[in-house]
Amino acid sequence: MASHGGLMTTGDLSVRTGLSLRSIRYYEEVGLVLPIERSPGGHRLYGDAALQRVLLIMKMKPLDFTLDEMGAVLTALDEVRLEDASAATQAREKLAMFAALVEQRYEWLKERLQIAEEFRAQLRAEVEPTQPRAPRR
Amino acid sequence: MASHGGLMTTGDLSVRTGLSLRSIRYYEEVGLVLPIERSPGGHRLYGDAALQRVLLIMKMKPLDFTLDEMGAVLTALDEVRLEDASAATQAREKLAMFAALVEQRYEWLKERLQIAEEFRAQLRAEVEPTQPRAPRR
DNA sequence: TGGACTGTGACGTGGCGTCAGCGTCA
């Protein structure tokens, strides 16, 4: 486990996040989450930053962002932490735009929940014995 | 409009539901929503039942059902309305199973909303001028 | 040495979007 000097294999990352191996590899393919290095034999080795990125990605997923969009958010978040003050300020502006987008998506998600609730009620009505009184047993 | 004897074209159905033409045609392709007939020239002509089916489908979508699953639900709902009492009872059992599934999905959707809420708060904190407190980690 | 783990292609899937090119309808 820690036999790689604090680094994680794909399997470790998978266990710690719940994501499939395929997803993790795909995230590398599209440049979303990169391993720090490869073992001599070619195994991916990830650092803690990668774990954090994956966890953030999983938090964004309910809002139905594309991987591209999430990549942009992650990049902006990284930039905000930069020393360079002007770059950080610029990144903060980007983040503000994303935050607005997040608000929209959040409202949209709430609407979906409400629609789901309605359907649930409707289906219940259809299933239950249409009688006014419950035929107890 | 009513020039087809109360029937709707694909475009009409699209306008009344908000779905794309492509989606409506796809639903026919997979046998989910069928037109009553075709015009002499090959245009799809839908009845009111089709509209109701589409509207129900749109209510189920937030729960992330597949088209196959929705088809099963629609079929069961149709069967419940049958005269044949035993068939209707059987259909009601099927619906009860679906209702349980809906409950699960509904809970799952609520969890997603909560995750989204957390992310939203987290991003806000990141964006706002990090006022009096220390830099978050 | 073995056995668990990981790697790389490559293909498949769902639910459409998006053309092009042509036919239909009032």
Place this chain on the structure above:
DNA sequence: ATGACGCTGACGCCACGTCACAGTCC
């Protein structure tokens, strides 16, 4: 006859799932 509308392929897309087969790690 003229637009607006509709039709049928066909291909593209995203975010993976799911093989098969080979190599790696301890």
